[in-house]
Amino acid sequence: MSDRTRALHPDDLLQVAELENAVQLDPWTRAQVLAIAPMIQTGEYLGAVVEQMGQVQGYVIARTMLDECEILSVGVAHAAQGQGLGKQVLQQLLSQLPAQTSTVHLEVRVSNLPALKLYQALGFIEVGRRKGYYAPTNAVPHREDARLMCKQRRNNQPTETTP
Secondary structure: OOEEEEEOOHHHHHHHHHHHHHHOOOOOOHHHHHOOHHHHHHOOEEEEEEEEOOEEEEEEEEEEEOOEEEEEEEEEOHHHOOOOHHHHHHHHHHHHOOOOOOEEEEEEEOOOHHHHHHHHHOOOEEEEEEEEEEOOOOOOOOOEEEEEEEEEOOOOOOOOOOO
C-alpha cells in the first residue's frame, strides 16, 4: 500500500474533520476543523496528512506563534494504526516548520501510551503535567491528567562539513 505524506491543505479539512470525529476521545467539531482553513493560508496553522489510495488516513494540526509551535491534534484512522502513519505525519510537520521555530509543544493524555511512546521516539520530553486537564469521556469516565511535552529544535546552526 502506497502512502503519500504531504503538507495539510484547506481542501483536506473535510476528511480531517471526519477522521478527527472517528478517532479522538473529545474531538473538535466539524466547524472548528473547517474554521482553520484561512489560517492555513496565512501560515498561522499548519499540518500534514498521510493518504492511502487518495483517502486521508492520518493528520496533524499545529499552530505557530513567533518561534514556537504547538501541536493541537494528531489522529490516525483505526484501521491504519500501527503502520507508522502517526510518525510519518509528525515528521512531515517537523520538516516544514519555519526555520525560526525553536520549540515544539504538545500535550497528551497520561493513558495514551502509544502516543507517548511515539512522541518520545521523536525526541519529545515530558516537562510537566496538567492535573485533571481532560474532561471525562465515555471511554475515560474521570478527569485525566495531561503530560506536557516539548522538543527543542536546533535552528540556524552551521552544518558540519568535511574538508
